[in-house]
Amino acid sequence: MKQKEDLSPVLLLLFHLMVCIYSFLAFLPSVFLSWVSRLDGDGICYGSEEDRAERMKACSEPGHPEGPYRAVRATKRLESTLHPGVHTLDKMFENAARRFPRRHCLGTREVISEEDERQGNGKVFKKVVLGEYRWLSYQDVLTAASQLGSGLASLGQRQKNNIAVFCETRAEWIIAAQACFMHNFPLVTLYSTLGGPAIAHGLNETQVTHIFTSRELLETRLKAILIEVPRLQHIIVVDDSPASWPGYPRDISVHNMAEVQELGARPENASRERKPPLPSDIAVIMYTSGSTGIPKGVMISHSNIIAGLTGMAERIPNLNEEDTYIGYLPLAHVLELSAELVCLAHGCRIGYSSPQTLADQSTKIKKGSKGDTSVLQPTLMAAVPEIMDRIYKNVMAKVEEMSCLQRTLFILAYNYKLEQLSKGYSTPLCDKLVFRKVRSLLGGRTRVLLSGGAPLSAITQRFMNVCFCCPVGQGYGLTETCGAGTISELWDYSTGRVGGPLVCCEMKLKDWVEGGYRSTDKPNPRGEILVGGPNVTMGYYKNGSKNEDFFVDQNGQRWFCTGDIGEFQKDGCLKIIDRKKDLVKxxxxxxxxxxxxxxxxxxxxxxxxxxxxxxxxxxxxxxxxxxxxxxxxxxxxxxxxxxxxxxxxxxxxxxxxxxxxxxxxxxxxxxxxxxxxxxxxxxxxxxxxxxxxxxxxxxxxxxxxxxxxxxxxxxxxxxx
The missing domain is CATH 3.30.300.30 (ANL, C-terminal domain)
Incomplete structure (x- = not known):
């Protein structure tokens, strides 16, 4: 053991020497390649981290520190469409299916086996062994959605009558959503973790008669509150389930989703004429799980969502049909729904997962089996800061367990890469020798990580940049703005900020005197963030008292008062610094x-x-x-x-x-x-x-x- 410890300084010296030799030999080629790779579509080289931070991302009119601030590329007008002539979500998916009919669209892993595993403390965890992904093509999904929509119409679902989805994130969720978009059934989304009173409130407020759910949620959550939801008539179960459902009230019919599709495929139902939605029609009534009080239903039109997707797509470079996205966050959350829809609009494939099966070490994956990221190898991924913080702490815990030599090498490589990133250079040797194993935790091919839902700590963001060898786009948005607000430019590695406004919206700062924030503050203007643009939603469903947070300006543009306190920095990037509701005297x-x-x-x-x-x-x-x-x-x-x-x-x-x-x-x-x-x-x-x-x-x-x-x-x- 002592001999190994004596060798450590020698090995560390060799590592330093190797890095120096590599840096010297690779200097000129890497400078040239980095310079080329740092060129954007306009032929601009971003250079060092300081250069990137100084380049303007958004701006306001001179002399107006309160705003409105707009993205540099949207100073003349806000953008609201992804593709010419595509103004509704049904047209958006039909356009994608026409362009990519045979490409993989939605994928689900086959469950090979399940078993209970007893822990040392007596608790029992269910473990699974999963196989490969099975895929539906874009044409398959379009056909399934069309048939499902026709089947729902045959069961009495009418245009502009609300229909609910109370289900975990899975392929059937998106198929059900596309069916509703095609037939102009406003989709009411409910989190699968909501309690009984909140579920009943949402269903009763929206007067739902038809609902999509899974077998598990039906038995564990929905069945107990059916007596409290008198209008409900039809329950569509999305997964494999029994042919009959005993024990349910006679006035409620329980159907398997496959049966409803078969019903819609019948010639007399398939030929039934449908009236497509208008851009101004409600696409989704999204119930927020809310940090306080009863959930509120946010009314989101087709044009709202299309505008939000337009803004997001502009910040993800080279988004195309070669990309693979992993879906595991709740689809009832605006971040996940927007991320999946923007991927579908560009022909990407979406493989489904869950927080319990995401990685090889996830709680439901049997030891020795592969988690979903290892099998799918996604190129795109969205995450909330809580999950990224967990990844960071888990990896750093493993670093602490390393031998002194391994830990020192890791820290040296980490600091070396940080230094090179700050200069605008890449580190292919460190990426291959040191960070490949960490990168493999997410499949090894991730090229963009999008963080939203809450501020991401600077430490975690830096860690993801370095160890996962890809940029982290930190964003800011709310359900009331379709999840769209800001996303940092992927070439901007600065931390603690959420980027400039997207091309679909603009932002203002409103003085909050009680909290001591004003647009005249130095060195940077501060205040409550107001978001305006075509992505700002229609308000809260049957909740007029809460709609005071929305207003329309003299130009007819809708605005939303977020309650968040922000600061616009010199380059036009927004920094979230406080929240009105979180302030206590x-x-x-x-x-x-x-x-x-x-x-x-x-x-x-x-x-x-x-x-x-x-x-x-x-x-x-x-x-x-x-x-x-x-x-x-x-x-x-x-x-x-x-x-x-x-x-x-x-x-x-x-x-x-x-x-x-x-x-x-x-x-x-x-x-x-x-x-x-x-x-x-x-x-x-x-x-x-x-x-x-x-x-x-x-x-x-x-x-x-x-x-x-x-x-x-x-x-x-x-x-x-």
Whole structure:
């Protein structure tokens, strides 16, 4: 062992020498190739990171720091169509099927076997072995959607009458959606993790008579609330299921999706004339899972979605039929739906997955079997920051387990690549020798990662840029703007920003005096972000009191007041710096941004998730923390404390140790003393959409968290 340790400095010296020799030999070719690869379509070389950050992405009229800000390429007019003459979603897919009829469209992995695996703690996990992807072509999907739409019409579904989809992300979801778009049935989307009251509210508010769902959700969620949804008549089950469904009310018919397609394929039904939708017709009523209160249904027209897709497509270079996208986020979320629709518009293929089967190490994949990314090898992928943070922490945990030599080599390579990226150069040797294994976690072919749903930490973004050898496009958008707002240019490697406005919209800053944000602030204008353009949706369904966040200007353009606080920087990039609803005034008058506190402390390796909380009647902030189990056990072991994760989370001594670590991290992140949580509560169980404590995009549900931890809040505030 000692001999190996003695060899370490020699090997490190050899590594440095190899890098120097490689850099010298490859300097001129790499400079030339990098210069060529850094040219955009206009023949512009982006150069170093400083050069990239200085190049204008968006601008406002001189003397108007409040905006509106527009993308440089959209200074004359906002763009709203992907293809000439294609203004509705049915036409968009028909156009793609005409251009790419035999190309792979939607893919699903075959389930070879399933088995229960008992863990050491007595818990049982279901493990699966999956085969290859089976594909439907674009023509197959178009035919299936057409037949399904005709079958629904035969079951009494009428144009402009709402129809719901309450289902996990899968190929049948998109086929059902395309059927509804073709026949002008407004599609009501509901998250598969919503609770019974929220599901019943959405179905009753939209007066749904027909619904798509899966066998599992029907049995575990929907069946229990059928008595509360009197208008529901037809349930269409999307997966393989029994021929008959005993135990359901007589006035409700349960159908298999294949049967409804067969019904629609009959000559008398297939020949029935359909009236296609207009661009102004509602395509989707999307119920947000919301961080507070009852879910709201956002009305989204065909033209709204087409405009949003137009803006997104412009930021993804060379998007074409050779691309493969992996779909695993909830399709009821605007990020995933928009990402899949923009891929379908360009002839890409979409392979379906789930968070439990995504990678070889995912919870449902049997040890030794391949996860979905390994088999599909996607080139495009969307992710929420929660998932990217998890990948980052898992990889760094493995780095910590490496030998001293391996860890040092990894860090050297990481820092070397960071330096080269800042100069605008590529690092093919490091990519091949050091980062290939990390890159293979996502299949090894990923060329674009799109992050949305919440701000992505600078540390995680840098890590993904370096280790996965591809750009990360960080974006900003809301359901109310079709998910479209901003996406960073993929050649801009700066962190902590979300890019400039897309070509489909423009943005303004509105002064928020109470929070101390004004468009006249120096060095950069700040204020509440307002988004305007053809992608701004039609408002909330039957919820007039909430529609005050929408307004129409003197030119007839719709705007949405986001409630987010932003800052426009000199190059036209937007930085999200606060949120109005997250601002709490303490008893002594200090304002605390809970979101800011959480974003800073989530960078601490000891933290898997955190919710900051403050009561205006109190003088200090408290917090609920889901600790990283591995780091928590290591911290406790360091002080001679033993026990399970649950025991440690209930230990006062461990709580104090974690608080001390968090306080040090907060001071290092330059949080003010009054912003740092003074007391914390540790949670051994992670917060997932299934627990009801976070949304499907993993945003905190503050109201539910407050209720869940009410006893702990009273304890931490001394019984008040």
């Amino acid at each position: 303490l008893q002594a008058g200090e304002y605390v941004s809970l979101g800011k506190v959480e974003a800073m402390l989530k960078n601490c390796p000891l933290v898997d998730n955190i919710c900051a909380y403050a009561n205006s009647d109190e003088t200090y902030v408290i917090g609920f923390v889901v600790p990283n189990q591995k780091h928590l056990l290591a911290l406790a072991d360091q002080y001679g404390i033993r026990g399970s994760c649950e025991d440690l989370c209930n230990s006062k001594a461990v709580e104090e140790l974690v608080l001390k670590t968090l306080t040090e991290a907060a001071l290092e992140a330059q949080l003010e003393r009054f912003e740092i949580p003074r007391k914390i509560c540790l949670s051994p169980e992670p917060w997932t959409p299934e627990t009801g404590l976070v949304t499907d995009a993993f945003k905190l549900k503050r109201k539910e968290l407050k209720t869940h931890y009410q006893v702990d809040i009273e304890r931490m505030y001394g019984g008040k």
